[in-house]
Amino acid sequence: HDHIISAKQLSRGDIETVLDHAADIAADPGAFADRHTDTLLGMLFFEPSTRTKMSFTTAMKRLGGDIVDMGSVESSSVKKGESLADTVRVVEGYTDALVLRHPMEGSAKMASEFVDVPLVNAGDGAGQHPTQTLLDLYTIRENAGFDDLTIGIMGDLKYGRTVHSLAHALTTVDASQHFISPESLQLPRSVRYDLHEAGAGVREHTDLGEILPELDVLYVTRIQAERFPDESEYREVAGQYQIDADTLAAAKDDLTVMHPLPRVDEIAHDVDETTHAQYFQQAHNGVPVRMALLDLMLGGDQ
Ligand code: CP
Structure with a gap:
């Protein structure tokens, strides 16, 4: 259950493994439709997104799973001052993995230290994607x-x-x-x-x-x-x-x-x-x- 925080953690071998698997999926997406039917992906987007959020959502659903979405900062308890660390600790209890986008560089690394489920950095300020x-x-x-x-x-x-x-x-x-x-x-x-x-x-x-x-x-x-x-x-x-x-x-x-x-x-x-x-x-x-x-x-x- 490794977190995906930075491109720096990816070796050539890791990259080829993901790309080869993606090519297999692209060739026959239907073959993967029941792969993760009981899986819920937690979506924590503290910044706007079209592509990253919607393609992660599509990806999880095409694997047979579903998403649980915090929604916007405005409509969540972040608005009441809840910290990122508390937010991820709560939402990991609802889901099997987390996707986080946040305006602060280093936020994904910090958040990953508070959770046991895998966390994917979907953009941390000017840091990594x-x-x-x-x-x-x-x-x-x-x-x-x-x-x-x-x-x-x-x-x-x-x-x-x-x-x-x-x-x-x-x-x-x-x-x-x-x-x-x-x-x-x-x-x-x-x-x-x-x-x-x-x-x-x-x-x-x-x-x-x-x-x-x-x-x-x-x-x-x-x-x-x-x-x-x-x-x-x-x-x-x-x-x-x-x-x-x-x-x-x-x-x-x-x-x-x-x-x-x-x-x-x-x-x-x-x-x-x-x-x-x-x-x-x-x-x-x-x-x-x-x-x-x-x-x-x-x-x-x-
Ligand atoms: N490329 C990219 O990250 O787009 P979004 O900001 O729309 O997710």
């Missing part, structure tokens, strides 16, 4: 493969938890990683340190054009206006990190464009109709990947 990483890796493996992979990761690299998780996991497949962002939004020191420790180079660019022709995958993230002290500073940089179909004329024909979503305006809609666009398929991959993870976590051999 390991299940997003698994579906990202599934999408990368399907489209570009892991051999000789060159990937560009662009946007808000400082606060983006999907980036922090993915960058670490990509060191396990020896990907060549390029980080494209304004100087003010470069990778935080802690992630940089972890990448160096893992033997990965941190190649940074402020201009996508410099590296675009070499990329097999371009992973775009949202530049978050709310992070800038001054709106004019935001407007100045944001436009440089938006792509449209014209931008991609300089890319390889088989470049895969990904985005964890939600997007705002960093990928123009004219990219959606190109063969590069994989971000909606990426979001759909969340279901088989989370089914695989839940099945393995909850005892897939039962």
Whole structure:
């Protein structure tokens, strides 16, 4: 009953096990429909979510189980001042596993220390989002493969938890990683340190054009206006990190464009109709990947 807190705990072997199982599930989802009929998954979302919450819900239901949802912070006793530690201790008594999203970095690790059921980090502030990483890796493996992979990761690299998780996991497949962002939004020191420790180079660019022709995958993230002290500073940089179909004329024909979503305006809609666009398929991959993870976590051999 291991908790899933960070991409850092996933070895190449762990990743391949989950992705292989997800591929088996995607090929024949009906075969897994009665797998966990008595299982209840506790959903604790202290921050908004569409994809993570709905795909975990879908995954649990497609495995034959069900969810128990705290609902919004506003409608729960968190509103009355109940602590995260007390909340998870209560809800673990109702459920077989917990999924937690919370605005505070480190919250999932802290919460996991109070419970015996497996807890999955569904995003802790600017920290980690390991299940997003698994579906990202599934999408990368399907489209570009892991051999000789060159990937560009662009946007808000400082606060983006999907980036922090993915960058670490990509060191396990020896990907060549390029980080494209304004100087003010470069990778935080802690992630940089972890990448160096893992033997990965941190190649940074402020201009996508410099590296675009070499990329097999371009992973775009949202530049978050709310992070800038001054709106004019935001407007100045944001436009440089938006792509449209014209931008991609300089890319390889088989470049895969990904985005964890939600997007705002960093990928123009004219990219959606190109063969590069994989971000909606990426979001759909969340279901088989989370089914695989839940099945393995909850005892897939039962
Ligand atoms: N990618 C992702 O985590 O989306 P949600 O915030 O909608 O869950």
